[in-house]
Amino acid sequence: MVTPVKEDTELVTINIDGKDYQVPKGGNLVDMAKWVAGNDIPVFCYHPKMDPVGMCRMCLIELGGVARDRATGDIQYNDDGTPQIRWFPKLQTACTQTVNDGMYIKTNTEQVKEGRESVIEFLLTSHPLDCPICDKGGECPLQNLTMAHGNGVSRMYFDDKMHLNKHYPLGDLIYLDRERCIQCARCIRFQDEIVGDDVLAFHERGRRLQIITNSDPGFDTYFSGNTTDICPVGALTTGDFRFGARPWELTEVPSISPWDAAGENISLSTRLDRDFGGKAMIKRVMPRQNEYVNEIWISDKTRFGHHFTRSDNRLSKIQIRKGSNFSESTWDSTFKAVAKTLKEANGSVAAIAGGSATNEDLYELAQLVTGLGGDKLGAWSPTHTGADLVAQVGLPEGSNLGELGAGDAILVIASDLEEEVPMWRLRLKTAQDRGAYLVVANGRNTRLEELATEDPNIKGRVVDGAAIRYEAGSAAAVMANLKKSNKDIAKKLADANHLVIVAGAEGLTLEGHRALVQSAANFLIDSGHAGKVNSGLLVPLPGANGMGLHYMGFSPETTQDIAANPPKVLIVLNAEILDDDPTAKTWLSQVDTVITLGYFMDAIARESKFVLPVQTFAERDGSFTNGERRVQRFYTAQGPMGDAIPAWKAVGNIAQAADLGRAKLSAAAVMVAIAKNVAAFEGITYKVLARTERQFPDVGGDDKYYGGNAYQNTGGIGKQIALSGTAKSEKVTVPDALKAGKGEIVLLPTTRLYDRSHMFIPTVMVRSRVSLPFVHLNPKDAKALKLADGDYAEVNYDGGSVRVRAVVSDDVSVGAAVFPRKLTEKATPLVPTVGTITKVTEPAQIEG
């Protein structure tokens, strides 16, 4: 349980409304009154995740302390033997008080009621009467607290109110209604204290005080949507949900983010919709509290990226190739036809699955392939590896990144977490704010590196951190030799109470990444951190279920093996092989038959014999295993699209048609089979995954003013898989970094959060934030290639060429060009490769 009270917490006694309570010393009074006494002190500006500022004055209470003799310090007693209480003459703000022994408070006196009523009246002096059309109406803290503590009658004239800009875009995603703002600064403080992207600010003074954004483009951060949740009025609303529905009409369905290894807990707000054929439709995505995973925040990609589930481009019918054309078919005949094809392959069957397939899908697929006599199960994409080591020296059961703080250390190597797993980057940054030592090692400048060392945007932010810049592609060598080449840093890391190492794959081949992860594991084992709670290894595996791929027997090394020895029949599940990898077409042409299960008619689907539409996370039940090995389940939220069915069902029915046993009837039944046959999943059932517990801070109840609209966790906090196996510190042979010949350059693919993948591009509102394709060069390399910043460049690599803009700056190291994946329609290199860059005068012709 996540609670403010631990074994070694010192407790003090405070008295609330005449009753004594034991609370942890140093806690915030508002938090503690709520946690131990269920006493909801109303607040607007205070938020349990942020420092108190005492700006709104809503939390006024009567405060007193036990009277002591000034000379001796003895407690003074009344005649009847009770201690004397010395009350403050005026009301005090509860949010700025930390609890200490002998504190007395009263929250229900006439004076307190009057104080609250006056504050509400003051806030409403210039608040517009928008409630009927306001997106917050119905779940609005100001509305609720006015009903609870307000006067009920207004003494203000509407015409005298301030009239300001009502629909002001703060960036593309968030709109500001300046009339509604009550100037609590929660949004500003969230961006400053929690995220570290200090892009909002106050402007002007007094009544004219306004929120502005000081970044270009406006509100430039990956976490902007959270400000709309914690805004206590309807001043900040998302463009996505604008007028989408009234909050009381929505049905909340617990779910899990389908994007990255963090596995953010979300709540899908659904409502029937006329334009969606009268089916339930996702109207918005809200965070769901899970203090172990995402606390109460989610990234903007998770919040706004749900549009692909209803995209017009979704595959809705079964497509079977006849010559060069596709024709539609029914499921029953397709199952038989696919089973026949699979049986005729005589065991030469392999499968490649991507990170958005669920545990259930992967288990059924593995059963099918092994049942047919195949043994090759490949994980897509073959860029990241080391899941087996995460299973052995990862964060043990009961760990929580939110508990890292002073005395702890974090090393992030070869990963741009901001772009790969934004939630980890947020939690590691806040861990550093609590006092943890954060080291960022990379071949180029990243946002986390700026935060780790010193952020010039944030004045007075004192952090304990360091940055290591290495030559591009040498991450594994840096990690293996950390104790020699970076003695001080390595010592500080090894001596820390808890140590978390995040080992990404940026600039590394699969072999290089294996060496890096093994070196990181060695470091943890040698320093004695392996197996310790809150210490361990994390790998930002692509997709939501990278660890699930490992546990179900899929590995990226096998994918390489499949490419080297193509099978007769290849089953592809949620892996956009041809869109991701320009070199894949050479080996795919040797595969007789490709069977694709996916969401879209992508390049691999167009080359397939059978294309089977499967359901996304929104339309079905299932579970993902996140990067911290937490198995989390999600529930059916949205109406089905076309003929799509869950992948486990499609695969199970194919197996049934191939006489490999009866198909399971529900996702829960597949999980029962997994628990029985996969050792790591022993004891895990849907019922276990649905368990919840009380979490601190206590947000998400009816008192939305306290924690914002983060929803109470009703869907389960999931179950972390225990560490298994006994990894030993092994000698690592670091493969040589790629060397470019004359006239050539090493291309280093990187991941961008917002890209042009089939899953993300249907989110139209974020499209303007998707970067135009570019190649990033060091000035020295650019000079040799006669390229200036902003020139057009043609990048040639194995399997293709594209024309992109050149970006020239010191942020990348010499000898390698950073070339982000999935920013163009054409496939660009998936793993580091050697290519050439030439200057051109014309941009690429856009293919109609």
Next chain:
Amino acid sequence: MNIIKGFMTTFKHVLEEPVTLQYPEQVKDFEKRYKGRHHLRRYDNGLEKCIGCSLCAAACPADAIWVEAAENSDEERYSPGERYAKTYEINMLRCIFCGYCEDACPTQAIQLGHEHQLSFTDRRDAIYIKDMLIDAPADGQEATPRQVEAGVYTQSIPNMEDPS
């Protein structure tokens, strides 16, 4: 004697004017307060009063109302405020004509009128869509949506007397 008394009553009523109405040819006048079929009203300038706030649907004890809102623009303006009802439907089979929707409406957009002849041969015909509920624009007035000048309609919820 009693029989004569009895027939007196009978003959008296024979001479009186009958109270039976030949419905549907003859229809009695309604009290002003009578609650019949709903109307969606317009302002004098012809724009719709409904802002799509869905409070009628929330107040409806029979769950008979379905509202979906959308945003106005000056190129395509339905109502003077920020939003309007894109979909507005009432299922007349569910409706119990209690008038709570009228009470809940913040802009007096929905009003119960006097039409009472609601009968259908198909369940689906009982769903009255927005086009059936909304008053026709006054003679010579432009229908909605309209293209209007920018900057005229700036309030999120219009003033009832002067919506511009």
